[in-house]
Amino acid sequence: MPDRMHDVVVAGGGPAGLAVALGCARAGLDVVVCEKRPGVLDKACGEGLMPVAVRALAALGVDPPGHLIEGITYRQGALVAHAPFRGGTGLGVRRTCLHDALGAAAGRAGIPVLAKQITDVQQHDDHVRAGGLRARYLVAADGLHSSIRDLVGLTSRARTSAPRWGLRRHFALTPWSSGVEVTWAARSEAYVTPVAPDTVGVAILSSVRGGFTDQLTAFPELEARLAGAHPVSRVKGAGPLRQRTTGRVAGRVLLAGDAAGYVDALTGEGLALSLTTAADLVRCLRAGRPADYERAWTRTSRRSRWLTESLLWARNRPVLGRRIVPAAVRAPWLFAAAVDQLAR
Incomplete structure (x- = not known):
């Protein structure tokens, strides 16, 4: 029915959008x-899901299959x-498995998922119209390069630091570690995450453009380890990673997930x-106080943003970037404290 008034329309059916939808349904x-x-x-x-992410999924009744991860190297x-x-422990989960688990939970909750893209937004005093639907609120969870964020004027045009990109591929290989391993090169990092007993995911973040094979040459030991392994997925890319916003709320439109702003991976x-911020958003909508979400998002994300901004600032300065891992080796207590902050 075209004039039916929904409480919430979520634009985007990825993990952030489905987490918001599940939280709304539970509320x-x-x-x-x-x-x-x-x-x-x-x-x-x-x-790689941090322990706090595993707990957030459990609160939504979601338990995806994966490989336990117990720390970061x-x-x-x-x-x-x-x-x-x-x-607690984290979990290495293939993105497709995570989405499948969230989608199954949405199905059990009776949440409709419509095959449509929202390209128009009209706000009114007591509702918003988007994609032919009418709702009290619209949640934009449409990703890193959110078009709805642009439509409602929340994209910042401020100058950003040197852009970075990410690439990821999976290999049929028995994990050699029970944690996420991060190898640092001059201008890039390689992340190896066990996602199954016979599969590892390899993600490369870099400020240099190039294909996965070319990027891998910056990590000779990892390249040698993967030389005989069979790739079991296609290369996926993302970027530029940094996305600035002027806020998370524009009237009855709220931004969730990567659409809400992104520093770096x-x-x-x-x-x-x-x-975690999806849970904040749901609480604000349930209370009928969407404007409170800006403060809640800022509070919940502060620690993560500060740590990521600080590490990225050092990373973008060659002299400091070379000293990050040596500093972690010399001050293991400091490295452990940083990981603990990220994990909880």
């Missing part, structure tokens, strides 16, 4: 999801720094932040 709100791409969605992603040449998670916190 007794009438919610519908609009996603233009059919089936299970995939994207470039490090795929930094490598640079012969230098190695390791920090275990202190407050350097600390691997993107999914955790999307899930």
